[in-house]
Amino acid sequence: MTEGSTTSGMLDDQCALEIPVPAWFNEYKETYIAGATHGFILTGDIYGFVVSGVSQRGYLENALAEKREIVLRYDRAGGFRFTMESMRAKAVKLVNSQGIGATAPLSKDSTAMLDELNSCLNSPGQDANLGSDGPFGGSPGPVEALRLLETLLRAPKARGKVAVILDFSELICPNVQEKATMSPTDRDILGLLLRWGQDTTLGKSNNPIFLLVAKIPELHADLRASGSGYKVIDVPLPTREDRLMYLRRYLAKREERNKPISLLDVNTEEMANLTAGLNLRHLEEILLLAYRLGGVSRQLVKSRKDAIITSEFSEVAEMIEPLEQGFAALGGMDHLTSWARSELIEPLTRGLDDVPKGVLLVGPPGTGKTYFVRALAKEVGFNAVMLRTENILSKYVGESENKLKRFFEFARALTPVLVFFDELDQSDMSSRGSESNPVARNLFNQMLQFMSDETLRGKMVAFFASNRPDLIDQALLRFGRMDAVIPVLLPNEEARARIVRAQAKGQTIGITNEAVTIIATRSNDYSAADIAAVVAKAKKLARRAQQTQIVGADAEQALNYIRPATPSIARYYTLLAIEACNDTELLPPQCALELADRQMLRAKIRAEKNEPAQYPDREDREDRSW
Known part of the structure; x- marks a missing residue:
């Protein structure tokens, strides 16, 4: 038999006939047979099912037991457990045969265990399979348990016969950053596990070791490091x-x-x-x-x-609730909804392979980028999830990268899915960082790798939102990663009128045509969010006046009260959005003209930012001096 086969003796008969070999187990086999390592860290969906009633961990134990005489699992709370109880006596005899002169010196307590074992084996009527009476019984502490397991792994007669699984290994060796703050016992545990991974003589015993941890950032960073001797294998969520x-x-x-x-x-x-x-x-x-x-x-x-x-x-992801009305809930986004229908929804419906993989929405704050993604989720029928960027960064080495990796794995499991990254320019994933900020470089490289995965095209569409596209690294913006950069600009008067009506409907208040006209004409350079605030204020004023709808006087007064900051910054953010656009078809005609002369466009951006070298002269000017 080979590792990876299963029998009806180990699993339910029906399950055994149908159970597939998980991809992660094949990855283990290939690595182990190649002799690359003998230590493995299994992380992810290890406690989920392969089939009903058989967990990924259970599959591992049963598959190993097809080839190994002894498969035992240890966890800090439960002590030792054998895949089959008959394996306990074999383990006891192998440990006893190793004696006190083991390669790894035994502690006083471990020696006492063996003395107790000898007395058990030499007493008439006693069985080596004694449960709590033998060395593998009870719930020994991690240090004694690991030393006993090492004795078993190194026993000459155990070669090729043993597999050891450390369950809930984050509880055995948790992620503590400062070794100086670790207790002597915890340092002993870390040292033992690192020795297991790096000791070539232990590797030659042909006995694999598995550390199981659902959330890998919770395991000590030294064990996760590339030089630890352990190979990390992800157990993904089901497709x-x-x-x-x-x-x-x-x-x-x-x-x-x-x-x-x-x-x-x-x-x-x-x-x-x-x-x-x-x-x-x-x-x-x-x-x-x-x-x-x-x-x-x-x-x-x-x-x-x-x-x-x-x-x-919830730490890394937030599910986005689709808008029930879909695109009907939007106002003033005709060019965006038209693009989505022709370039995204129709190709997905027809199963075409030219669906964009990444889309960057740029423009002034409050123009409805997130709102559009919610509406699109309803129209396309995909799951929608947003990265909780504020929770990604961590003070612990490697934890930020592991959190982002966990989010990407979760997003893959959600396919078909819309993935949303808000305020990309404010995160460490938007640029390649520096020597002084290796975390940013690692996160950026993970983002590049994720966006370069062509197997996700048609299954995942990543939407990014940014007010400052000039702060995003060009490597992320190139075609193939970011297939469309779409400006979401401030609405014109006609679009503002539609937004007013949509907002009044969404806020469940009637509104007169006069009030719509007043708000639409007097809200130049207002964002959709600003208009929503004006309508909300007008609704309160109408309610105070005991009215069932917003009238012209309410609209006038609301406009006097609500004074957003958007008009003062609108021009600057609009010009940045135009400059970032990589397809003039995605721009209104008057904005597309700006891209015809990028030098002039950049000069205008500097001028709006009050930087030197403003608009360049195009003609010689008369000298105003006498």
Whole structure:
């Protein structure tokens, strides 16, 4: 038998026949067989299911047991557990055969364990498989447990027979930055694990070691480092196809057992889409809850999914709620919605391969960039998720990079998905950093790698928003990563009138034509957010006057009260947006003319910023002196 095969003796018969070999296990096998390393860190969905009732961790144990005589798991709270109880006696005998002269010196407590073991083995009527009475019984502390495991791994007769799994390894060796603050026991644990990973003689024993951790930033950084000797293997969340196969199999088994689960207003294909970002254990939880509630509904799936994602990914991700009205909720974005229909929605519907992968929305603050993404999520029918940039940065080495990596993995699991990065220019992902800021360089490189992944085209569309595109590195802006840079500019009078009506409708207040005209004509250089604030103020004034709609007097007074800052900065941010645009078809005609002379455009930008070298002279001017 080979590692990776499964038998009905280890798993449920039906599952054993159907269970696929996970890609992460194949990655382990290839690396191990090549002799590259003997230590592995498994992270990600390790406690999710491969199939119903069989976790990724359980698959690992069972697959290893097909080839190894002893597969044991240790965690700090539960102590030692063997995949099969018969393995305990074999482990006891191997440890006893190693004796006190082991390569790794045993502590006083470990020696006492072996003395106790000898007395057990030599006493009539005693069985080596004694549970808490033997060295692998009870719940020893991590240092003693690791030393005992090392004795087992190094036993000459154990070569090629043993596999060790450290469960919840972040609790055994947590991520503590300053070694000086670590207790002597914690330093001993770190030293032992580092020795395991780097010791070539231990590698030659042909006994693999696995550290399991769901969130890798929680494991000590030295173990995650490239020189630790451990290879990090990600266990990804299930794909749509994985979820669909699981749902069909699970529901069929429920039918066979005369405990069917009804699908009320959703089918299996739709449910596979709705549960993007969840693992198979989460799916089972939803199905079991649905059985008690009378069936699976969209609302049940959505509410449970929101709760799960909030619980597990809220640190790095926020699900974007689509606008129920879609593009109908927008006002003054005709060029943007027209582009989305022709360049995004239609190609996706037809399955074409020229869908943009990255889109940068640029323009003054408050022009509705985020609002547009919410409307697009409704129109295209994709999941939509936003990176919580403020939570990415960490003072701990490597943790910022791991958080961003976790977000990217989550986004991949959500496909098809819209991914939104707000205020890109304000993050460390927008430029390549410097020698003094290696974190920014690492985050930027991760972003480049993510945006260069062609396998995501048609499955993921990344939207970025920025008021300062001039601060974004050109390597990120090139075609193939950022396929469209679209200015979202301040609305003209006609567009402002539509925004006023859309805002009044959204804020559930009537408005007269006179009030619409007053606001639209007197709000030049106002953003959509500014207009929303004016309508909100007018609504309050109307309510105070006990009116059911906004009238002209309310609009006049609201405009006198609301004085936004946008008009004073509008020209500067508009010119920056025009300069960043890489396709003049995406600009209004009068703005497209600005791009015809970039030198003049940049001079205008400097002038708006009150920098020297303002508008260059185009003709000789008369000297005004006498």
